[in-house]
Every structure is written in structure tokens, then in C-alpha cells.
Amino acid sequence: MIRFDGVHKRYPNGREALCGVSFAVDSGEMCFLTGHSGAGKSSILKLIALIERPSRGQVFVNNQNVSGIKRRGISQFRRGIGVVFQDHKLLHDRPVSDNVALPLIVAGVGRSEIDKRVRAALDQVGLLGKEKNRPLELSTGEQQRVGIARAVVAKPALLIADEPTGNLDPDLALETMRLFKRFNDVGVTVVIASHDVHLIDEVGARRIVIDAGRVAAT
Amino acid sequence: MSLNAYFARHAQTLIGSLGRILQEPLAALMTMAVIAVALALPLFLNLFLQNARAATGNWNEAFDISVYIDKQASESRLQAIAKQLRARDDVATVRTISAEQALAEFREYSGFGKALDALTDNPLPNALIVTPSIVASTPEGTDALKAAIAGITDVQAVQLDSEWVKRLHAMLVILRRVVLLTGGLLGLGVVLIVGNTIRLDILNRRAEIEVMKLVGASDGFARRPFLYSGIWYGVGGGLMALILVAVAAAVLAAPVERLALLYGSEFRLQGLQWAPAVVVVAAAAALGWLGSWLAATRHIRAIEPS
Numbered sequence: 001m002i003r004f005d006g007v008h009k010r011y012p013n014g015r016e017a018l019c020g021v022s023f024a025v026d027s028g029e030m031c032f033l034t035g036h037s038g039a040g041k042s043s044i045l046k047l048i049a050l051i052e053r054p055s056r057g058q059v060f061v062n063n064q065n066v067s068g069i070k071r072r073g074i075s076q077f078r079r080g081i082g083v084v085f086q087d088h089k090l091l092h093d094r095p096v097s098d099n100v101a102l103p104l105i106v107a108g109v110g111r112s113e114i115d116k117r118v119r120a121a122l123d124q125v126g127l128l129g130k131e132k133n134r135p136l137e138l139s140t141g142e143q144q145r146v147g148i149a150r151a152v153v154a155k156p157a158l159l160i161a162d163e164p165t166g167n168l169d170p171d172l173a174l175e176t177m178r179l180f181k182r183f184n185d186v187g188v189t190v191v192i193a194s195h196d197v198h199l200i201d202e203v204g205a206r207r208i209v210i211d212a213g214r215v216a217a218t
Numbered sequence: 219m220s221l222n223a224y225f226a227r228h229a230q231t232l233i234g235s236l237g238r239i240l241q242e243p244l245a246a247l248m249t250m251a252v253i254a255v256a257l258a259l260p261l262f263l264n265l266f267l268q269n270a271r272a273a274t275g276n277w278n279e280a281f282d283i284s285v286y287i288d289k290q291a292s293e294s295r296l297q298a299i300a301k302q303l304r305a306r307d308d309v310a311t312v313r314t315i316s317a318e319q320a321l322a323e324f325r326e327y328s329g330f331g332k333a334l335d336a337l338t339d340n341p342l343p344n345a346l347i348v349t350p351s352i353v354a355s356t357p358e359g360t361d362a363l364k365a366a367i368a369g370i371t372d373v374q375a376v377q378l379d380s381e382w383v384k385r386l387h388a389m390l391v392i393l394r395r396v397v398l399l400t401g402g403l404l405g406l407g408v409v410l411i412v413g414n415t416i417r418l419d420i421l422n423r424r425a426e427i428e429v430m431k432l433v434g435a436s437d438g439f440a441r442r443p444f445l446y447s448g449i450w451y452g453v454g455g456g457l458m459a460l461i462l463v464a465v466a467a468a469v470l471a472a473p474v475e476r477l478a479l480l481y482g483s484e485f486r487l488q489g490l491q492w493a494p495a496v497v498v499v500a501a502a503a504a505l506g507w508l509g510s511w512l513a514a515t516r517h518i519r520a521i522e523p524s
Contacts, residue, residue: 106434
């Protein structure tokens, strides 16, 4: 599903975020990228979602070398990936249903199908009945679940999350991780960047430890 | 995506962009007012030009051509030439003046009555006064008519004071160019105004565009609502410009009518007609679209998720 071959990433400011990173994640697998802040976890996720491009080395997603994807192909590529962020990245001037529907609208799905799938996604994250609420009317945990519903509504084969529990209390964090596990149980490949070792132990999935831009353990 | 879904999506974006503009009505009105002022000036100049052409069209008809017939030609020949000219498209009217009529008029109005009594023969020829039709109201048209008349047998001389016509048309040509230049420059101004408004809108909605791109929106998809906003700004500005010009025309109508009456004319100021008004709004919408396209293409391309 995902393969990194000797990937380097140097940002324009000269910071070397990744130095020869190599690892692989199989289709249908759930794994955690762990490590201290600044270790390079987020950079790996950005390379997977084509938010950044590697300076050297190759990144394969679904057997496709992402370096070869041209600018106009990026939008189509991203439609196959669900992304969850620590800060949710929700549109606060739109109701929950519109936020969740966004990937489907972008993909040109019909209105009735959008309504059906948005309800199904909100049901999966336990937010059915909150469609009309604005994100700021919801708790932080609920906002995170809206973000997860948006990430899974288009039924992506790959779900990536960057510190999705960073702003949540321990109970909510565990609940959110179990949500990811449920998506993984139905075949979705899940890659989560997190530095919360205890939480990772609770969920029990493979860890790829990143340290100073290198894979320390896999 | 089906064709119906495609058009439904565009319709949604069109209405959504109008709704977003109306969320800040004062700012939108200000932008549209600036566009309206920029469009109203060339529009008003064009209206002035149209009215000037309409007014001077009547004057053109007053530029008669005097045709002098050979003294050897008979009265019946005079009538035959008059009939020949009346059959032409570029001739409105033909009036015949016999040599006797001409001498009588000259005797009455010149003050040389007694001197004329000394003449044994009438020195004046038979003549025709030809009024060109609207077809020949241009300098080229009157010149062509003059040349055609000069070629008729027994026509001795053709006289036309076409310099006035030429000067008048030269002035109108300059005025038309001024309208085009002003329109072009102020049209560019509209593009820049809309472009800048859309640029600021894009910067305000940067986070939203980032999220849209993260979930797979192309540049074109993210650009679409801004293009419709540009069209709305153009349509609003165009409509306001029409109102400004209509008000100006209404304010000037009475004084222009009074001035025309002083010259013995029944000329009335013509306002904007429906068809040109629709063209103005459509052109304003197109300028709005162009301004927003230029701004949105550049700035949305530069926004990438981080």
C-alpha cells in the first residue's frame, strides 16, 4: 500500500526533516508513526498525501510513485486518501453535514447519494442528529469526529491522521483510536502519527519509530 | 458526473456566490458602485455620440446639391433629369427651378432688379435642388452621388458644400475613438477592480481553499465560486451604470429639448435602448468574470495545504 525507499526531505529553510527513510505498510494494515515532536512523523504523512514532495528517494502509494504525479493529477490522487488533522481543519461557517459532504461534493457525487453517505458517516462516528450544528457548537472531541467522518465519507482505501488525539482527554483519545481501529477492521489501511505511547499500546498495532528523520525501529 | 448534476452544481455555486456577496451588502455595493462609475462614463459618452449622430443626421439632409443644367437643354429635358434622379436610392427629394423662376427669385431678393432689366437674355440656367437620402449622408456617399449626377448628359455643373459634412463626420469619428479608448481603459479598470476584490476574498478564505484542496478539489473547482462572484460584481456594476446614465439622460432631457427648440428643431434626447442595455450588462459580467479569473487563477494556484 505504502512504500518509502530512501526518502530524504529538506525544506526550503534548510531543515533536513527526513534522512533516507525506508519502510512499507501493507494494504489493510494499521500502523503508528511514533517519535518525539520534530522527529519527522508529519513530514512522512505530508509526503503520503502529496502535500510535500521528497527531495530524494521514492514514495509509493497504491503502487504509484507519487513523485511522478503532475500538479493537475494531485486532486484526483488526494480523493483516494482520507486525512485527519489534530486541529480538525473544519469550515466553521458551514454546518457539520456540509463539512462532511465536502469530499463528495468535490468528487461530483449526486445530492441524494451525498445525503445518504453523510448520514452513514456521521452514524459511524456517533454524530447522527448533529448535521445542522456548526462545528463551534460542538465539543473538541465531537469536532474531531466530524473530521474523521469527513475523512472516511468518500470510502478511501487509505486513512492517515496526524496527532488526531493531541487535543483530547485520555478517554476521548482512546475512543477516537478505537474508531480508527473499527475502520481498519473493515479493510481501510490506517497510518497514524502519534507520540502517545500508552494509547498506542492500548490499541495494539505496529509501530514505526522515527527519530531525527530516520527510522529507528519498525 | 451526469450533465444534470453538473449544471445543478454550477447553479448551486452561482446562487451560493451571490449569497456570499450579500452577506456583506455594503462592501458589495461599494465595489459595484466603483464599477458602475467606471462603466457610466464611456456609456454616457456613447449616448452623447448617438444623440449627436441623430441630431446631425437631420443636418446632413439639409446639405442640398445644386445641379445646373446646360442652357441649351429644354424644359422637358430638365423634367427628365429630375425624374431620373428621383428614381435613385441615394436621393430623397428633387426640386426643379426653371431659369425664369431663378431670375424672378434673384430679382426679388438680390436688390439688383433694375440692373437685371438691362439684360436682354436670362443668364441663369435651369437648375435642380437634390437632397441626398440617409444612404448618401456620409461624405463618401455624397461624393459618389455628386459624381453620378455630374455624369448625366446636359448637366453642366454640380455644387455641394461637402466640407461641412466632412468636418462634421471627422469630429464624430474622433468622438467615436474617444468613446472606444475611454471604454477600453475603464473596462481595464473594471477588470482590475474586480480582480483586486476577488484577490482579497481569496486571501480571506485561504483556510477554506486549503481544506478543499486537501479533500481533492482541483484549482478549477476552488476557483469556480470566485468566478461567479466576479460575474455578480459585473452584473451589479453594469445595472448601476445603466441607472446612472438613465438618471443623467433624464436630467439633461429638458435643457436639450429647450436648446433644440431655439434652433427650430424638434430633437429630443434619446435614452439607452433595451438591446444596448443588455449588451452593457453582459459586457460588464464578462469583464467581472475576466477580472476574477485572472486573480483567482493566480492566487488559488499559489495556495497549497501545509
